[in-house]
Amino acid sequence: MSSPSGTGAVGEAGPPRQRELLSAAEVTRIVARMAHQIIERTAPEPVVLVGIPTRGVPLAHRLADRIREFGGSSPRLGTLDITLYRDDLRRRPTRALQTTELPAGGLDDVLVVLVDDVLFSGRTVAAALDALREYGRPRAVQLAVLVDRGHRELPLRADYVGKNLPTSRDEEVGVLLVETDGTDAVVIRRSQR
Amino acid sequence: MRHLLSTADLPREVATALLDTAEALKQSLLGREVRKLPTLRGRTVVTLFYEQSTRTRASFEIAGKWMSADVVNISAGDSSVTKGESLRDTAFTLAAMGADCVVIRHPASGAAHRLADWVSTHVVNAGDGSHQHPTQALLDAATLRDRLGTLNGRTVTIVGDVLHSRVARSNIDLLITLGAHVHLVAPPTLLPWGVENWGIREARGWPVTVGHDLDAALPGTDAVMMLRVQAERMRGQFFPSAREYSINYGLTEARLALLPEHAVVLHPGPMLRGMEIAHSVADSPRAAITEQVRNGVHVRMAVLYHLLAAQEGQA
Numbered sequence: 202m203s204s205p206s207g208t209g210a211v212g213e214a215g216p217p218r219q220r221e222l223l224s225a226a227e228v229t230r231i232v233a234r235m236a237h238q239i240i241e242r243t244a245p246e247p248v249v250l251v252g253i254p255t256r257g258v259p260l261a262h263r264l265a266d267r268i269r270e271f272g273g274s275s276p277r278l279g280t281l282d283i284t285l286y287r288d289d290l291r292r293r294p295t296r297a298l299q300t301t302e303l304p305a306g307g308l309d310d311v312l313v314v315l316v317d318d319v320l321f322s323g324r325t326v327a328a329a330l331d332a333l334r335e336y337g338r339p340r341a342v343q344l345a346v347l348v349d350r351g352h353r354e355l356p357l358r359a360d361y362v363g364k365n366l367p368t369s370r371d372e373e374v375g376v377l378l379v380e381t382d383g384t385d386a387v388v389i390r391r392s393q394r
Numbered sequence: 395m396r397h398l399l400s401t402a403d404l405p406r407e408v409a410t411a412l413l414d415t416a417e418a419l420k421q422s423l424l425g426r427e428v429r430k431l432p433t434l435r436g437r438t439v440v441t442l443f444y445e446q447s448t449r450t451r452a453s454f455e456i457a458g459k460w461m462s463a464d465v466v467n468i469s470a471g472d473s474s475v476t477k478g479e480s481l482r483d484t485a486f487t488l489a490a491m492g493a494d495c496v497v498i499r500h501p502a503s504g505a506a507h508r509l510a511d512w513v514s515t516h517v518v519n520a521g522d523g524s525h526q527h528p529t530q531a532l533l534d535a536a537t538l539r540d541r542l543g544t545l546n547g548r549t550v551t552i553v554g555d556v557l558h559s560r561v562a563r564s565n566i567d568l569l570i571t572l573g574a575h576v577h578l579v580a581p582p583t584l585l586p587w588g589v590e591n592w593g594i595r596e597a598r599g600w601p602v603t604v605g606h607d608l609d610a611a612l613p614g615t616d617a618v619m620m621l622r623v624q625a626e627r628m629r630g631q632f633f634p635s636a637r638e639y640s641i642n643y644g645l646t647e648a649r650l651a652l653l654p655e656h657a658v659v660l661h662p663g664p665m666l667r668g669m670e671i672a673h674s675v676a677d678s679p680r681a682a683i684t685e686q687v688r689n690g691v692h693v694r695m696a697v698l699y700h701l702l703a704a705q706e707g708q709a
Binding site: 296300336337 | 395411414415419421422425426427428432433699700703704
């Protein structure tokens, strides 16, 4: 699940309010670079890539494909929905739950890399760490994000960052992926709030 | 959603969202060492039962506890109700103590609706007289979705004591909302007056169909839902003898063979084995009775999640 930075429907009618920051080709290149970095830091230990829905999941799949292609190990994949662990449930309308599917063999004593699209306040990742604990005790947990847009509210940082994008708080960063949005891009837009 | 009182007020989107949430919860609890979610920490759920219950009460309690709510159980037998306290006063007492949600079962039809008017807490109807039992219908729908894939266009045959059954009423409303066709089979004395018109109201779907011949209904059904004969609600003679009822309306092994291969057998429990359902049928792999109970916990977790997790007054 994306952070409050929001990914979601692209601008409605009216003049375009959003600007493309990364093109499809750049997204592909960045994912490839992140895969190399993960291999460099972790090989020969096998990793388990755990995507956070919605867009962390296809990103985790892409990273796994690249890692396999570049001669790393064949990472196992999982999906971790963190909705039930969020600290802001009571501030918003009911959220729909998404799937959680952990790889066979569990998470005990393995190296887990959490994958998400945007790192913003850090609350999603904090919730993911809480959720992860219920499923096992990994040897270590690392974090990979496509975009780090700053404005952390918790003492967290990512181990692999695709792109640092300095933003203002009243902007929204949207990651679009073919699997979920029909196209690859990273866009920025004024918040509607 | 503020209360869950009846499946008749559930729009299709809400019913589907509840079932999807239940499914997601089931998935996320699968194979976990710690079956505990922090989602409802600090919320208090009171179950207030004026009728006996094994599975519903325990199921709500487990559902609440797995989501970290504090659950308090009150049964009329060992509470101030025996001293003459009214439902209204009991409800105010519970609300004053800080209950966020009251799950109520009561022998009077409409008790949950009355309660919802009086108190500020969320109210879940866990069975009111012969009126509604929405979480039972939801768990039946969840079980049928698991087994049949979808309810849209499926035929569900409900057999037995429809007259006294809140399970039947809740199921008819929900199944029609979800696009299923409902066929009722019962002795004429155990069918409510005007039942043929159910399902027409608000033009939500086809009307239910009614028959008295179980053998004729079985080959065309995707699921058969057996109802318990509710002797405790019967004032008068509704059928000549238990034996005759069982011969005409009991699900025997011979009748099981008339069902299509994929068809599912449901029973809300408690079962009267040998009366409405034969021992061997209840234990056969076609019967989804233990799955119903298992799904009951996830469905009730989903209901508590939708009522209690989000911001007050929203969705």
